[in-house]
Amino acid sequence: MTQEVFALDAGRVAAIRAPLLAWYGREKRDLPWRRTSDPYAIWLSEVMLQQTQVSTVIPYWERFLARFPSVRALAAAPLDDVLAAWRGLGYYSRARNLHRAAQEVVANFGGRFPPTAKDLLTLPGFGRYTAGAVASIAFGEEAPLVDGNVARVLSRLFAVEGMPGDKAREARLWTLAGALVKGERPGDFNQALMEHGATVCRPERPLCLLCPVRGACLAYQTGRVSELPPPKVRAPPKRLTLALAVWPQGDTLLFARRAEKGLFGGLWELPAVEVEPGTPDEEAAQRLSESLEVPLTAMGALGTVKRQLTHRALTLHLLRVTGPRRPSRAKAFHELRWCTPAQAAELGMSTAMQRALDAALARGVLPNVAG
Incomplete structure (x- = not known):
């Protein structure tokens, strides 16, 4: 009997499903999105939870639902x-895809989410994980999902070799997830896998003695829990x-909205251009002048x-500038706008740019305004 056949044996699947479902029923955290069957609210939680901790997501999820209580809203x-409501959560492409997907649900599905992972995959921002999560949790479809937590649990349970991102490894994890989800309460089972990875089968210092399926875990049996999956x-x-x-200018500052793609895509900022470290102020002002299509003079740093972003170490140099005329448009930006700090607070702006604005205000660039 090969390892793959053994891994998908019906008896072994049952030995994992039943204990995990029972454990989830006893130990699951009381999270607000687990108290609803509304696919919109469940979808929102899944999108927000990508790359973001639960404790951070809860207040954002509650505020977002209060502001946009339905997919039609x-x-x-x-x-x-939408971007303003997302402000501070980061990874703003999630918010843009959320908005586009909501519009397609209204336009193509009459304002009701399609109940299958296959149809959900046609919506912007829906990958295999999100489609499987919404289809299983909201609609009870036997749709698998694999996120970081699930991948770790399955890697240990079935001693799945290979580095994260390896295509053969990922295919095997999805095959295992697809076999395990079949049966009663597929949505609860998927949540049990995720919950188990988040609270027990952790990346470091896993709580194996509290694990309800350690008897079925190949990594535990062979002393390889710390090795799988490899970092x-x-x-x-x-x-x-x-x-x-x-x-x-008066009580306002110039703000620009970036194009939809790229770093901070679609967000508002103090107009910015990339420079080399140590670029003189005069040269930086010239580059900003070319970007904004107006003459600029540097008035001081x-x-x-x-x-520190996930993939970038970001340095923002604030340069006070002035010019003979106020620009209203520039090809380098989607939109320009002159705003007071209060008006800027309503714009979709990254945390990094907000910190830059706060620093500029703290330096007294506007009369009677401090950061």
Whole structure:
């Protein structure tokens, strides 16, 4: 009997499903999205939970639902309002895809989510994981899912070899997930796998003595829990330096909205251009001038803000500038707008750019306004 056949043996599947479902019934965390069967609310939680901790997501999820209580309300909202509500969560492509998907649900499905993973996959931002999560949890479809937590649990249970991202490894994990989800309460079972990975089968210091399926775990039986899965090798973050134009006019500053793609895509910012570290202020002002399509004069540096993003080490140099005329449009940006700090607070802006704005205000660039 090969390992793959053994892994998918019906008796072994049952020996994992029943204990995990029973454990989940006893030990699951009381999370607000687990108290609803609304596919919109469940979908929202799954999107927010990507790359973000549960404790951070809960208040955002509650505020977002209060502001956009249905998929129709989200679809009808301006994108700027959606990005503003997402402000601080990061990975803003999630919010843009959320908005586009809501519009397609309204336009193509009459405002009701399709109940199958296959149809959900046609919506923007729906990959295999999100489609499987919504289809199984909201609609009870026997649809598998694999996220980081599930991959770790399955890698240990079935001693799945290979580095994260390896195609053969990923295919095997999805095959295992597909076999395990078949049966009663597929949505609860998928959540049990995720919950188990988050709270017991952790990356470091897993709580094997509290594991309800350790008797069926090949890694536990062979003393390889600490080896599986092997840690993902991460590339060092790319260093990125931006010069930001801090241009006061009366009680307003100039803000620009980026194109939809790329870093901070679709978000508002103090107009920025990429520069080399140590670029003189005059040269940075010239690059900003070319970007904004108006003559600019550097009036002095206002400090530096550093932010560590997942894949980038970001340095923002704040440069006070002035010019003979106020621009209203520029090809490098989707939109330009002059805003007071209060108006800027309603824009979709990244945390990094908000920190830069706070630093500029703290330096007194606007009268009677402090950060």
